[in-house]
Amino acid sequence: MARLPSGTAIELYESLDSTSLEAKRRAERGVAEPRWIVALAQTAGYGRRGRQWEQSIGDFAGTLLFAPEGASDNLGQLSFIVALALAQSLDEYLHEDQIRLKWPNDVMLNGAKCAGILLENLGQYLAIGIGVNLVNAPKGLAYPTTRLLDFIKDVPTPDSFCARLDHHFWALYRIWRQAGFGEIKERWLERAIGIGTEITVRLPNETLSGIFEGLDDSGALILRSDLGKRMITAGEVFFGPQP
Known part of the structure; x- marks a missing residue:
């Protein structure tokens, strides 16, 4: 089995229905060590919700x-x-000022989405699904998208990008395990988009507007409005006042 410099196993497929679905199948059978499941093509890829x-x-x-x-x-x-690991990986190809993080789990490049993250708790295991627009930016979505190819000519291959992402992830994971969320939180806030500005947060049963004040110690978004402060653990964020 192929391994990255960290020792993490990597499985590279020409095509899968979904790397996240394959991760679920592996979790059901049991896995002995961390591994990346990477597909060059997906027929049923999915994100949040x-x-x-x-x-x-x-x-x-x-x-x-x-x-x-x-x-x-x-x-x-x-x-x-x-999100931080993705930003640091993209830093190797672009100026870091171009890369910003959007709560809760999007990576923005010059104000447009270029990567998304999906965490799925599988009991004993955790599956972290990641999609990065290296050569393609989907059209017709409710938000702007972009791709790395618009900024550099020599775009990394998916497996080489995985190696960089793996390196940065485990370095940050060790910080989290040793020192807790505090340093991760501060690093994320340094790269966050929208702090101190008016945002709208859409929840399953309501829509809220207010000032994005930051994160609490759990990672929840702190929203301040005329009704006071509210901690939001999940939702969709939109910048500026919404009609």
Whole structure:
């Protein structure tokens, strides 16, 4: 089995229905070690809330499957670690000022989405699904998208990008395990988009507007409005006042 410099196993497929679905199948059978499941093409890729994730040949689609350490109620903080790892990986190709992080789990390049993250708790295991627009930017979505190819000519291959992402993820994961969420939180906030500005947050049963003040110690978004402060653990964020 192929391994990355960290020792993490990597499985590279020409095509899968979904790297996240394959991770679920592996978790059902049991896995002995962390591994990346990477597909050059997906026929049924999906993101948050089951939404279809469009992927073209050359884009990165991968899922990291492993048994995390630490309390299960803190596992949502790993989305911030992955977002930072993605930003640091993209830093190797672009100026870091071009890359910003959008709560809860999007990576933005010059104000447009270029990567998304999906955490799925599989009991003993955690599956972290990641999609990065390296060569293709989907059209017709409710938000702007972009791709790395618009900024550089020599776009990394999915497996080489995985190696960089793996390196940065485990370095940040060790910080989280040793020192807790505090340093991860501060690093994320340094790269966050929208802090101190008016945002709208759409929840399953309501829509809220207010000032994005930051994160609490769990990673929840702090929203201040005329009604006071509210901690939001999940939702869709839109910038500026909404009609």
